[in-house]
Amino acid sequence: ELKVEQNPLFLSMQEGKNYTIYCNYSTTSDRLYWYRQDPGKSLESLFVLLSNGAVKQEGRLMASLDTKARLSTLHITAAVHDLSATYFCAVGPDTGTASKLTFGTGTRLQVTL
Amino acid sequence: DAGVTQSPTHLIKTRGQQVTLRCSPKSGHDTVSWYQQALGQGPQFIFQYYEEEERQRGNFPDRFSGHQFPNYSSELNVNALLLGDSALYLCASSHRNLGSYEQYFGPGTRLTVT
Incomplete structure (x- = not known):
């Protein structure tokens, strides 16, 4: 079973700083998606x-x-503050067209002033 | 160009009831996938419809069923609702042969089971 792990799960960072979110997955795939989700959206x-x-x-x-x-x-x-949101990575199948995506648990990013 | 639309926006049901959620794909798309997103979790794949047939299915019980119509729109039906079915239900549309692999998500339906 494909597993997708993201880290960190929560990230609080100051405006102007740099940071990286990591997405690891357990099987071979050439298709990786990144999505943003705002609260309730x-x-x-x-x-x-x-x-x-x-x-x-x-x-x-x-x-x-x-x-x-x-x-x-x-x-x-x-x-910048506008980047505050939850970010998900998702892995698609290795073959075929757009199909089932397996999502990570998400990284909640909070950018503070 | 209309994007993916879903209805209703919000829904409150009682345990044991049945619910139907609706999705219209983006113009030009022929494939609809449904996902369930529990609070604080990533979306989980329920199933995908193409050419009016269920093509792939995730680990969801038979209480979850669907349908796709000739105009590519789709319905998700959930029978015998449980409290654990409370979630945001997302519909995603794509084109099977377009080659872009992009999936566009609708605004979702928030289902609350009491």
Whole structure:
């Protein structure tokens, strides 16, 4: 059974600081997704990583994928309060098109002034 | 371009009752997946529908069933509700052959079982 683990589960950081969220998964897959969720809201897609070594950046967020290590990272640069949310990584199947996603438990990010 | 829509937004039911949740996929999408998200947890895959048939299923009991209509919209039915069924139910749509692997989530239905 595929397991997806995120750490840390909770992250409190000051504005302007950098930090990384880690996502480890237990089986081979080339598909890694990052989502953001605000309290009481749905999931907003941030990144889809489809190959080993893939790196994507949007604003202050950068995601990377190392399929050999079964590890993805979400790096936050110079955090701002608006980034406060819960971040989920999810792993897709190795074959076929968009299909069942297995989610991690989430990392709740709180950016303080 | 309408995104994924779900109805109702909120729902309160009593133990033992039955509930039906509805989802309309993003325009151009033909595949609908349903997820259950308990408070403080990540979403858990319930099942996926394509061409009006259930194609994949997660570890959920038979009390959870679904349907997909010719216009690609979908329903999730839950029978004999338990307190533990209280959760946010999310619908995600995608296109089976588009190759983008993207799944777009709807706003969700918050189900409370009392």
